[in-house]
Amino acid sequence: xxxxxxxxxxxxxxxxxxxxxxxxxxxxxxxxxxxxxxxxxxxxxxxxxxxxxxxxxxxxxxxxxxxxxxxxxxxxxxxxxxxxxxxxxxxxxxxxxxxxxxxxxxxxxxxxxxxxxxxxxxxxxxxxxxxxxxxxxxxxxxxxxxxxxxxxxxxxxxxxxxxxxxxxxxxxxxxxxxxxxxxxxxxxxxxxxxxxxxxxxxxxxxxxxxxxxxxxxxxxxxxxxxxxxxxxxxxxxxxxxxxxxxxxxxxxxxxxxxxxxxxxxxxxxxxxxxxxxxxxxxxxxxxxxxxxxxxxxxxxxxxxxxxxxxxxxxxxxxxxxxxxxxxxxxxxxxxxxxxxxxxxxxxxxxxxxxxxxxxxxxxxxxxxxxxxxxxxxxxxxxxxxxxxxxxxxxxxxxxxxxxxxxxxxxxxxxxxxxxxxxxxxxxxxxxxxxxxxxxxxxxxxxxxxxxxxxxxxxxxxxxxxxxx
Numbered sequence: 001x002x003x004x005x006x007x008x009x010x011x012x013x014x015x016x017x018x019x020x021x022x023x024x025x026x027x028x029x030x031x032x033x034x035x036x037x038x039x040x041x042x043x044x045x046x047x048x049x050x051x052x053x054x055x056x057x058x059x060x061x062x063x064x065x066x067x068x069x070x071x072x073x074x075x076x077x078x079x080x081x082x083x084x085x086x087x088x089x090x091x092x093x094x095x096x097x098x099x100x101x102x103x104x105x106x107x108x109x110x111x112x113x114x115x116x117x118x119x120x121x122x123x124x125x126x127x128x129x130x131x132x133x134x135x136x137x138x139x140x141x142x143x144x145x146x147x148x149x150x151x152x153x154x155x156x157x158x159x160x161x162x163x164x165x166x167x168x169x170x171x172x173x174x175x176x177x178x179x180x181x182x183x184x185x186x187x188x189x190x191x192x193x194x195x196x197x198x199x200x201x202x203x204x205x206x207x208x209x210x211x212x213x214x215x216x217x218x219x220x221x222x223x224x225x226x227x228x229x230x231x232x233x234x235x236x237x238x239x240x241x242x243x244x245x246x247x248x249x250x251x252x253x254x255x256x257x258x259x260x261x262x263x264x265x266x267x268x269x270x271x272x273x274x275x276x277x278x279x280x281x282x283x284x285x286x287x288x289x290x291x292x293x294x295x296x297x298x299x300x301x302x303x304x305x306x307x308x309x310x311x312x313x314x315x316x317x318x319x320x321x322x323x324x325x326x327x328x329x330x331x332x333x334x335x336x337x338x339x340x341x342x343x344x345x346x347x348x349x350x351x352x353x354x355x356x357x358x359x360x361x362x363x364x365x366x367x368x369x370x371x372x373x374x375x376x377x378x379x380x381x382x383x384x385x386x387x388x389x390x391x392x393x394x395x396x397x398x399x400x401x402x403x404x405x406x407x408x409x410x411x412x413x414x415x416x417x418x419x420x421x422x423x424x425x426x427x428x429x430x431x432x433x434x435x436x437x438x439x440x441x442x443x444x445x446x447x448x449x450x451x452x453x454x455x456x457x458x459x460x461x462x463x464x465x466x467x468x
Contacts, residue, residue, distance in 0.1 A: 032372045035378070036377075039281055052308070120170075120174070136153070140171075143247040146181065172190055177191040187244060188242050199234065213239065218464075259385060265381040274337055286316070328365065332370060336354070340391050349411060352403070353395025355392060397439055404440050409450065410454060413451065422463070425462040428444045429444045
């Protein structure tokens with residue numbers, strides 16, 4: 001007996017709660033994640049798009065900036081810390097009157113392809129040869145490698161594979177040596193062949209025993225070539241002096257990115273004080289002209305009134321978000337400096353284990369807020385410039401005893417390996433036991449992972465000595 005299934009459509013209403021990020025909240029989250037350099041660029045875009053906004057120049061304006069519900073904390077704080085920042089910030093008048101000469105202005109750096117084309121122009125080449133070589137240069141990656149087979153490139157260039165091979169030889173004759181290579185082996189051979197006094201053994205190792213060289217199987221190389229172990233090591237030293245990425249010597253097309261600290265830590269007497277780097281970010285305010293316009297003439301024009309009100313609300317929200325970002329960063333940095341004071345005093349060995357959750361609980365914000373706040377941020381300390389995430393690391397230690405950060409453990413691991421007998425290097429298991437004796441309970445697998453992160457070879461590869 002079969003049953004009929006009846007399908008029908010019905011309208012049904014129900015209530016549900018879910019988190020929705022409005023565009024305003026999305027903007028606040030985005031601002032929190034931006035670095036100081038990126039934030040300055042973002043604010044320049046906002047100044048172009050919102051006529052209500054303008055940069056507040058304290059040297060030209062008396063009193064507090066218009067548009068703030070109350071005086072901004074940044075102005076009060078900068079006055080308070082002025083005496084500690086004077087040695088780093090030039091007086092405003094001098095800063096504006098400084099005149100740069102042409103010699104002081106850096107020019108734009110040329111990338112790899114531009115440098116190679118410049119060399120190519122100095123060669124006495126026929127037009128066809130020049131265009132083929134320029135075509136190959138255009139197909140090099142940032143490391144200087146030609147990743148495409150000549151058989152595929154020849155039809156695109158409208159020439160034969162043999163003609164393109166001859167053009168490649170021209171490119172490989174440019175500087176730096178190794179440019180235009182198609183593999184690591186060819187890259188190393190090109191460099192060795194252009195050097196003087198290279199031992200033939202080095203060429204033989206790269207040509208026939210590259211796999212053993214990568215795995216540091218020097219005894220196998222010695223047995224296969226009939227050379228002594230010492231001769232193999234000397235040849236390996238020559239090979240190690242080569243550059244596996246020759247394109248990087250010409251910049252590789254990359255643009256130099258300067259790091260701007262978002263926060264600055266200064267030692268004042270016996271205490272450490274945190275300052276936000278407000279000098280790198282323009283302080284925004286509301287243009288008083290538009291504010292008066294909104295109160296007066298705009299009342300007679302509804303369309304103008306709606307436009308100005310929208311821009312005004314957007315500007316005020318941006319200013320509040322900037323202030324909230326600054327205060328959040330300041331509070332998080334204060335807590336990090338308080339916890340990591342031993343590191344500031346004594347160095348890396350005293351770096352305290354710290355998690356995002358620990359700081360979030362003390363600052364009374366969500367863990368995700370701390371994660372966003374420290375992303376892409378740098379802090380200038382008396383010990384140098386550090387990414388803020390550097391101060392967060394897992395801890396190791398016995399219950400009730402001292403805890404050590406992962407950075408401290410790696411430093412201790414490096415010291416143990418430096419002190420070992422080159423003829424009897426420590427195994428990962430031995431290193432784990434030695435670290436455990438120092439109060440750092442690590443498994444052999446964790447020791448192996450940290451050793452690899454430090455680019456330290458295994459015990460069998462370290463036997464007989466190795467160069468960091």
